[in-house]
Amino acid sequence: MADAVLFEFLHTEMVAELWARASDPSPGGQKTSLWVLENMGFRVGQSLGERLPRDTLAFREELDALKFLCRDLWAAVFQKQTDGLRTNHQGTYIILDNDFPLLVRMAAGQQYLEEAPKFLAFTCGLLRGTLNTLGIKSLVTAAVAALPACKFQVVIQRA
Secondary structure: OHHHHHHHHHHHHHHHHHHHHOOOOOHHHHHHHHHHHHHHHHHHHHHHHHHHHHHOOOOOOHHHHHHHHHHHHHHHHHOOOOOEEEEOOOOEEEEEEOOOOOOHHHOOOHHHHHHHHHHOHHHHHHHHHHHHHOOOOEEEEEEOOOOOOEEEEEEEOOO
């Protein structure tokens, strides 16, 4: 439990520091901060992708890799599994989390809804980095309709 609290605190401080340092408060400056957070997550995801699936055989299908993200990666990072995984069987997957730990503290009011994307950028990079290590190129985006629930859309990029 202490690990989860420390991770949440570290994540909150990363976001706060990047937003405090942003010399340009325009959307362009915010995009740079989101880019930095996503790239931090990407690097962490690459490391986790190298370490976590040691006991797992090579994933035969991309669906198996996504299931790995929903069970093992989510449990390692957030101490829980996702609430769902949906697919259109054409390379697009939706990972659902109805009680996303990095948004729980913001769930007190809807006024924080517009602040949510900056708290999801790291996790988008984390997912993309882990998939990249597993040999799957992807594009990951996140959406929040009501706090603390969120959806991560993973689109597999085929060569």
